[in-house]
Amino acid sequence: MKIKYTISFVFIIAVVIIEKESNILSKVSDKLSLKQTPQTPLSWFHLRQNVSSVQILPEIDFSTYLEAKWHSKNTTEPSAGGKHILLLAMTRTGSSFVGQFFNQHGDNMFYLYEPLWHVERMLTVENKGTNASVLTQIYRDVLRQLFLCDFSMLEDFIQPPPKNHLTVSLFRRESSQSLCDDPVCTPFVRKVYERYHCRNRHCGPLNLTLASQSCLGKEHHAVKSVRIRQVETLRPLAEDPRLDMKFIQLVRDPRAMLASRMVAFASKYEHWKQWERAGDIPEDDDEVRKLRGNCENIRMSAEAGLRQPHWLRGRYMLVRYEDIAMFPMRKAVEMYRFTGVPFTSKVKDWILQNTQASNPSGGVYSTQKDSSQQVEKWRFNMPFKLVQMVQRVCGPAMNLFGYTFAENEEMLTNKLISLIEGRTFL
Numbered sequence: 001m002k003i004k005y006t007i008s009f010v011f012i013i014a015v016v017i018i019e020k021e022s023n024i025l026s027k028v029s030d031k032l033s034l035k036q037t038p039q040t041p042l043s044w045f046h047l048r049q050n051v052s053s054v055q056i057l058p059e060i061d062f063s064t065y066l067e068a069k070w071h072s073k074n075t076t077e078p079s080a081g082g083k084h085i086l087l088l089a090m091t092r093t094g095s096s097f098v099g100q101f102f103n104q105h106g107d108n109m110f111y112l113y114e115p116l117w118h119v120e121r122m123l124t125v126e127n128k129g130t131n132a133s134v135l136t137q138i139y140r141d142v143l144r145q146l147f148l149c150d151f152s153m154l155e156d157f158i159q160p161p162p163k164n165h166l167t168v169s170l171f172r173r174e175s176s177q178s179l180c181d182d183p184v185c186t187p188f189v190r191k192v193y194e195r196y197h198c199r200n201r202h203c204g205p206l207n208l209t210l211a212s213q214s215c216l217g218k219e220h221h222a223v224k225s226v227r228i229r230q231v232e233t234l235r236p237l238a239e240d241p242r243l244d245m246k247f248i249q250l251v252r253d254p255r256a257m258l259a260s261r262m263v264a265f266a267s268k269y270e271h272w273k274q275w276e277r278a279g280d281i282p283e284d285d286d287e288v289r290k291l292r293g294n295c296e297n298i299r300m301s302a303e304a305g306l307r308q309p310h311w312l313r314g315r316y317m318l319v320r321y322e323d324i325a326m327f328p329m330r331k332a333v334e335m336y337r338f339t340g341v342p343f344t345s346k347v348k349d350w351i352l353q354n355t356q357a358s359n360p361s362g363g364v365y366s367t368q369k370d371s372s373q374q375v376e377k378w379r380f381n382m383p384f385k386l387v388q389m390v391q392r393v394c395g396p397a398m399n400l401f402g403y404t405f406a407e408n409e410e411m412l413t414n415k416l417i418s419l420i421e422g423r424t425f426l
């Protein structure tokens with residue numbers, strides 16, 4: 001398998017490059033010959049810079065390539081009993097809030113907030129058209145390395161590239177407590193690094209070697225990501241003997257998600273207003289298609305998880321945003337019980353502090369009564385026609401997660417009827 005990929009890799013590069021400048025070819029083949037000697041680490045980042053000028057990036061199976069690159073490397077075994085928690089979500093499902101349940105755990109948890117942001121940025125924003133299945137494999141491999149406390153693969157995607165494993169560009173470093181605690185928070189020297197304020201302190205640039213050491217010193221590891229579409233693509237992680245994976249998938253009523261998106265990205269939905277007046281929103285509209293795709297993705301992922309195939313048994317939990325908003329403490333305790341990581345008083349205190357109505361920063365997650373009103377607030381702002389559209393497009397997902405269809409306008413706006421069915425998922 002590996003040999004096959006290596007060959008196609010060389011072949012693709014060769015074919016494209018023969019048509020281009022031959023001096024690039026000699027440089028690249030020099031690089032590729034290094035691959036036979038794993039002692040000499042090959043920087044994929046530099047190789048990419050060299051080949052990207054001939055635009056072959058989407059053709060290459062970088063995942064296999066990177067796997068070969070890291071295969072020769074020995075990674076320390078995680079401590080026995082250590083758990084590896086992956087919080088999977090879509091945007092606007094409250095995943096940052098739920099991520100805090102783990103971020104706030106204390107000294108024995110290493111939490112990373114959206115590390116795959118860098119990968120997505122490099123491979124889909126800057127190199128549009130990267131093959132989706134390749135992207136999926138890279139996400140999986142980067143995640144695996146991060147769970148094993150190896151940051152070197154992620155480093156290949158951070159821009160500008162870290163120098164001597166130092167970077168000021170890690171996305172939302174301050175959202176990871178472990179990257180802001182001693183000893184990873186090194187003294188900050190120059191004003192330039194001010195954006196690395198970690199709560200009340202300033203830290204110097206992030207030393208990824210230090211981060212890795214800190215990571216290895218912690219028993220449990222958690223990562224939050226909104227970039228994984230299907231839990232099934234992570235089967236190799238679940239089967240990796242070095243990891244004890246626990247997947248928590250967070251879902252939310254798609255009608256509420258759309259309502260929230262329409263506020264946050266108003267301009268994208270501007271043209272819907274005209275259709276709304278004229279009649280129905282066409283189903284081939286880009287945003288409608290995206291919505292359908294997202295709903296189907298979540299549904300398929302959740303169905304796979306709930307089916308509990310042998311490799312996922314005891315490793316998958318489905319959680320609804322609405323249940324967390326209404327019963328944050330109960331759900332947090334349940335999640336901890338599921339992961340097998342002890343619930344700490346630190347987490348408890350954080351949840352108490354951040355879910356009280358008296359605390360203005362509580363936002364949507366205020367007291368239970370407020371929360372249940374909050375979570376269904378969208379019903380009173382959303383035109384029924386739009387609600388119908390979401391129900392048509394996302395029906396199967398809504399059925400699976402227990403979100404009741406509003407059959408008419410009266411039902412939609414009747415406060416006495418809840419559109420969230422009480423439901424337990426395993």
Ligand SMILES: *[C@@H]1O[C@H](CO)[C@@H](O)[C@H](O)[C@H]1NC(C)=O
Nearest residue numbers: 038039071072073074075076
């Ligand atoms: C990797 O680990 C194995 C077993 O622990 C050991 O025999 C081998 O020498 C190590 N290789 C390197 C490159 O450190």
Ligand SMILES: *[C@@H]1O[C@H](CO)[C@@H](O)[C@H](O)[C@H]1NC(C)=O
Nearest residue numbers: 058059060061131132133134
């Ligand atoms: C992506 O690449 C894989 C092999 O790496 C190939 O089988 C698949 O057809 C490609 N998909 C697209 C959409 O190009």
Ligand SMILES: *[C@@H]1O[C@H](CO)[C@@H](O)[C@H](O)[C@H]1NC(C)=O
Nearest residue numbers: 164165166207208209210213
């Ligand atoms: C980063 O931390 C490691 C481990 O403590 C240290 O050896 C290295 O010198 C640090 N790098 C820089 C550039 O300070």
Ligand SMILES: CC(=O)N[C@H]1CO[C@H](CO)[C@@H](O)[C@@H]1O
Nearest residue numbers: 027031046047048049050051
């Ligand atoms: C753009 C460019 O030329 N990038 C790299 C190509 O590979 C050489 C050899 O490793 C590097 O020195 C360049 O930086």
